Amino acid sequence: MAGPPAIDRRTAAIRLTVLSAVVVAAFCALAVAFWYFQVVENATYRRMAENNHLRKLSLRAPRGVLFDRDGTLLVENRDAFTISILREHSADLDQTIHRLSAAAGVDELQVRETIRRHRGEPSYRPIVVIDDATLAQVSAVLARRLDYELPGVVVERVPTRRYPSVGLGAHVLGYVGEIGEAQMAADGLRSGSVVGQSGIEKAYNKMLMGVDGERRVKVNSVGREITTLDEVPASEGQRVRLTIDYDLQRAAEEAFHGLGYEGAAVILDPRSGEVLALVSLPAYDPNDFATGIDRATWSQLNTDRLRPLQNRAIQGRYSPGSTFKVVVAVAALEEGVITPDFTVTCRGGGTFFGRFFKCHLKGGHGTVDLRHAIEKSCNTYFYTIGNMVGVDRINKWATALGLTGRTGVDLPNESESLVPSTAWKKARTGEKWYAGETISVAIGQGQVSVTPMALASLYAAVGNGGIHYPPRLLRATNDGGGWKGVEPPAPQGVRLKPETIAALHDGLWLVVNGAGTGGRARVAGRDVSGKTGTAQVISLQGGKAAAGRTEMDLRDHGWFAFFAPRDNPEIAGVVFAEHGEHGASAAAPIARHVIETYFAKKAGLKPYPVFTPPAVPAAPAAARPVPPAGIADR
Amino acid sequence: MFERRLYFHVDWLLLGAVYLLCAIGVVMIYSASGGARLYLTQLAAIALGTVALLVCLGIDYRSLADRSHLLYGFLVLLLVYVLIFGVVRGGGRRWIALPLFNLQPSEFMKIGLALVLARLFGDSRNRTPNARDLAIGGALTALPLLLIARQPDLGTAATLVPVLLAVAFVAGMRLKVAGILLAVAVVAAPIVWTVGLQDYQKGRVLTFVNPSRDPLGAGYQQIQARITVGAGGLWGKGFMKGTQGQQGFLPVAHNDFIFSVLAEEHGFIGVLAVLGLYAFVVLRTIETARLARDRLGTFLVVGALASFTFQVFYNVSMSAGLAPVKGLTLPLMSYGGSSVIASLAGIGLVLNVRMRRFTN
The missing domain is CATH 3.40.710.10 (DD-peptidase/beta-lactamase superfamily)
Structure with missing residues (x-):
């Protein structure tokens, strides 16, 4: 075969040069793009990468223990387990909810509702879907805690209030609950914090709350912890001695x-x-x-004609x-x-x-x-x-x-x-x-x-x-350095x-x-x-x-x-x-x-x-129905 | 068939760059897979690819081109076979099960197409390809393209288009014709969108335009790819120290996203080095096309080069979240036997043309 005509060669050469130019330009464009991402925007992406695999876990501080004036325990803490979903790591949230509900035996609709309520929060924050999980629930979930079956499901141990006297002095002690929107803004507390909502729990909330700790952990792409990097332990709230006998x-x-x-x-x-x-x-x-x-309990307490929540x-x-x-x-x-x-x-x-x-x-x-x-x-x-x-x-x-x-x-x-x-x-x-x-x-x-x-x-x-x-x-408080009595008030x-x-x-x-x-x-x-x-x-x-x-x-x-x-x-x-x-x-x-x-x-x-009713009892005692929410019926 | 003097005309520089890229690929696969044995498979593929390279180098490209219709026909048959008997993996019927690894005929189709198109345009008596040449070339491209698209593997199918375009362009296709083709493509795009694309394919494109549309699905990969690259910085996090690739934030890191792993662990410096190597390979190949002793050689090199370059460019863009996620490998570096073997075979053709530039 003879060589190609000269003019044809020239066209090809020109076009090859054009191709070379295009290739050089394209590679330069890529290099510039990588320079922009890797050098100029490096800090942003590095932070995003860290957010990917570094997680800060809040360690809830146990609230301060309450005693009566003689040191009898009134309120303490116990360990409760919560089961949460980390949406960030749950690629198929629907599937995760479905499997979790089935494993733990809870109402799927309610879990969905909980997730829906918190949907505005950042997806790396765990949403607690089961409070105070039973041991059966915890083990059922842990048994399935394979990365691919329940990705993004986390079991946590949280200190939880326990009132051993079961209702005795309820209105003095009060109760705790998840922080409300208004409170969050006022006290600068995090969403999900547990705060006193009534009684002493509320009046001395700051003192009782302690300081939450924090644990920084490395997680993999499905949110499973790999190692703990460092940990600031939670410090328990102050111990409080009440004047109550x-x-x-x-x-x-x-x-x-x-x-x-x-x-x-x-x-x-x-x-x-x-x-x-x-x-x-x-x-x-x-x-x-x-x-x-x-x-159900909440609405019953609120609609009860006898108003048990009122002090x-x-x-x-x-x-x-x-x-x-x-x-x-x-x-x-x-x-x-x-x-x-x-x-x-x-x-x-x-x-x-x-x-x-x-x-x-x-x-x-x-x-x-x-x-x-x-x-x-x-x-x-x-x-x-x-x-x-x-x-x-x-x-x-x-x-x-x-x-x-x-x-x-x-x-x-x-x-x-x-x-x-x-x-x-x-x-x-x-x-x-x-x-x-x-x-x-x-x-x-x-x-x-x-x-x-x-x-x-x-x-x-x-x-x-x-x-x-x-x-x-x-009566007295103890922040770890011994009991300090409260200043007596001035006479009036x-x-x-x-x-x-x-x-x-x-x-x-x-x-x-x-x-x-x-x-x-x-x-x-x-x-x-x-x-x-x-x-x-x-x-x-x-x-x-x-x-x-x-x-x-x-x-x-x-x-x-x-x-x-x-x-x-x-x-x-x-x-x-x-x-x-x-x-x-x-x-x-x-x-x-x-x-x-x-x-x-x-x-x-x-x-x-021992209390004995008077010999001639007051007439109402018999006519009175059993109090619906009191201690008597426990 | 291998004359001694030809040995001195082998482009050792190009060959060195190619094997350097392969070596970097193996190292990155080792890192991205957390030291798993995948890199051994890759080494085996490189060895097989070297055999393919030697074969493609040894036989005079003109003899190869003369028999290109046989190779083309054989590959088309393989594609048909894959559609019927192929192994299904990752949502596509793309592989033929072989003892060591699964063979992906579509990868080899690029070489076959380059050969057959080079012959078509090289044989043509016309100074510039006429409508008949373009029509035949188009048909030769469309047949395997449709077969591959049926698998479905739109990414690999798309890599055949640059082969036709590049060869026709260098063969002197009138720019007016190129303009018309472009216009047709623009008009056809909406039709392809509504008729030709499957829902998941549309989803990928939509997600590319707006990654937050589906941050946990298709957009996830794109976002994670960008994070992976961006987190690398100037010098990178170091070998095996990348958190994105190592801990599974980036899917198929050792395969489609090998370049992201490189960018994370070796930083912008590593990116520049590898981009430089690729640029060298491409430019050196274009030079080979220029030096070729006949039109056939020029077109063959351009055809082999086209899909290679397209894939490098697309994959690197995708690695930085600049292109929709497609199952397109990075030639020479990505994990994947067929891809490595086909790429090395293509390089073999390029070397073939270059070293025979003085022979008659």
């Missing part, structure tokens, strides 16, 4: 259950404001919340009834309006401003002085002196003794107690105060509404002669005149130890002094009577407020028996049991007294 707390709750009442109780040490017991019934089991409460001791506001009479007495005595010997003749009531106000004793108490008016709880006497003192001075002295506003106890969401005044009514309704309204206020009805905590604080103050301390629950209130104190103490002593209404709180040799009270329900809620309420719901509440012993009291408090009708029959026996237990413990007498 476990034995008193239990005594109080047992007494409530023994009589079958819901309600509240607050027991204080009047010398320091320390809360020895705080009861609110019905209660809940904080353990239910520890690993994320299930929807009645600091959030319930009720008419103090006759327990309020000491405030009127203090006001009248301190303002010099009367002396303790001032007498009023009771004929079963009295007429004020053209209207007849009844005394509870139809025939009347006859002529009584202050001491006996307190002893017999004579309404007519207090109508009279209340009218003489006027509502504003009652308000003034209630405030001086700490009955208005919040007590400042270290629990979240305390309600304000209210004792009306002319200024208050003006501001509230724009109307002037009618003197006739003072008559109701004088016996603790009308607009007066107080929390059990405030009333307990009041009786601590009366026992102390006017001085009181803001109630508190924190005013020192009352000796004759005021003497008269009040005498009257309140007579209520229990004389011919008064508080006989069921008597403890031999302990000089219990106190006052019963009745908070009217029907007058306040008369309109609601028809709305499906049972006869029980319309019964009055019973109060018993006390301190003991009469001189230099060591214990003070209030018992509020919901729908107990009378303080004398419903609340006083509970208080008696607590006081008895207190002194038995102080004297070192064990076993502590």
Whole structure:
């Protein structure tokens, strides 16, 4: 074959040169692209590569352990297992969810819903789909934990709250739960953090939370850990000793259950404001919340008509009834309006401003002085002196003794107690105060509404002669360097005149130890002094009577407020028996049991007294249905 | 058949560059597979490829071209056989099971096509290929292309197109004709899109345009490839120290993404070195085409070069996430017996043409 024509050769040569140029240009373009990715953008991609295979795992710090004042364990931590999905490593999320649900025996739809709820989060963050997995679930998942069967499924061990007393003192301790959106922003905490949502858990959350640790691990492409690079261990939250006395707390709750009442109780040490017991019934089991409460339990707690989540001791506001009479007495005595010997003749009531106000004793108490008016709880006497003192001075002295506003106890969401005044009514309704309204206020009805905590604080103050301390629950903390006591709060209130104190103490002593209404709180040799009270329900809620309420719901509440012993009291408090009708029959026996237990413990007498309902039991005990969410049915 | 004097005309430089690339490939396969025995298979393939290279070198290319229709026909038959009896792996029926490894006829089709097209255009009496030549060339290309596309292996099928285009271009195809072909392609693209492409193929293209469309599926590979390359930096993380390739973030790292592994472990410097070697091989081959003593030689070299260059360029682009993920190997370096053997055979043809440039 002859050589190709010259012209043809030239064309080929030109075109080959063109090809060469194209090739050179293409390789240069590639080199530039690699230079850009590898040199210019290197830091970005290196970080992405690290994110690929380096994972920071949060190590949840165990929350601080809680003790009672004597060191009895109230709240501790246990290890729970959570099963999570790391979406980043789960190439086929649907398949993973399906297999995981089948392996662990959980509802697939619910798992999907959980994933959906967290879909906005970065995909390298594990989403917990099974809280508090059982050992069976954990082993079922681990057995299938092959990279290709359940990629991106992680089992983690997390410290979880345990409340060994199962509901005892639930409202003091509170409960924990996953942090909410608002909280996250406010406290700068991470999504998924477990924080206190109520009670002490919430009030001292920062102290209890500790500092989460962190572990940096190397993972492979399906998220399986290969090695741990380094680890900053979690540091446990501070240990906390509460002022609560476990034995008193239990005594109080047992007494409530023994009589079958819901309600509240607050027991204080009047010398320091320390809360020895705080009861609110019905209660809940904080353990239910520890690993994320299930929807059914949550909605049941929220819709329960008896409102088990409400802390009645600091959030319930009720008419103090006759327990309020000491405030009127203090006001009248301190303002010099009367002396303790001032007498009023009771004929079963009295007429004020053209209207007849009844005394509870139809025939009347006859002529009584202050001491006996307190002893017999004579309404007519207090109508009279209340009218003489006027509502504003009652308000003034209630405030001086700490009955208005919040007590400042270290629990979240305390309600304000209210004792009306002319200024208050003006501001509230724009109307002037009618003197006739003072008559109701004088016996603790009308607009007066107080929390059990405030009333307990009041009786601590009366026992102390006017001085009181803001109630508190924190006794000591331990951050690992030994127990440090909490600074005692500064005393508040005013020192009352000796004759005021003497008269009040005498009257309140007579209520229990004389011919008064508080006989069921008597403890031999302990000089219990106190006052019963009745908070009217029907007058306040008369309109609601028809709305499906049972006869029980319309019964009055019973109060018993006390301190003991009469001189230099060591214990003070209030018992509020919901729908107990009378303080004398419903609340006083509970208080008696607590006081008895207190002194038995102080004297070192064990076993502590067992609660026995009074010989003539209060009628409601039998009629009362079993409390739905209380401890009684456990 | 192998005259002694020809020995002195073997392009040792090109041969050296080629075997250097093979060696780098073996090292990278060793690293990417975490020291598994895959590299031994690759060494065996290189040995077999060397035999193929010697065969392609030894026989005068003109004799080979004379019998090219037989080779072409045989390969077409193999492609048909694969479609019916082939081994299915990774969603495609591409392999013929052989004792040592699976044979992938489509890889060898590139050589066969280069030979048959070189003969077609080399024999033509026309100074520039006329419509008849182009039509025959087109048909010769289309037949294996469609067979390979049926497997389905669109990537390998596509590598046949540059063979035709490059040979026709160098043969003097009128640029007007090239323009018309381009126009036809643009018009045909939407039709191919709707009729010709399967859903997974469309998905790959869509994902390439927008990788976050499917970050855990097809887009995942693209994103991971880019990360792998970018994380390498200037000097790389060092041999066996790459985290992306080693820990399975990058799929088939030892095969389609071998260049990404190189980029991660040996950095931009390593990339430049290997790109330089490839550029040298390609430019040296173009020079061989220029030096060829006849049109047949020129076209044969260009044809052998075209699919090689296309594949290098495509695979390297893909390695950096610059092209849709296709199962296209990096010639000489990627793990894969058929690819290595066919590539070395192609190099053999190039050497063949060069060393016989002075003979008659």
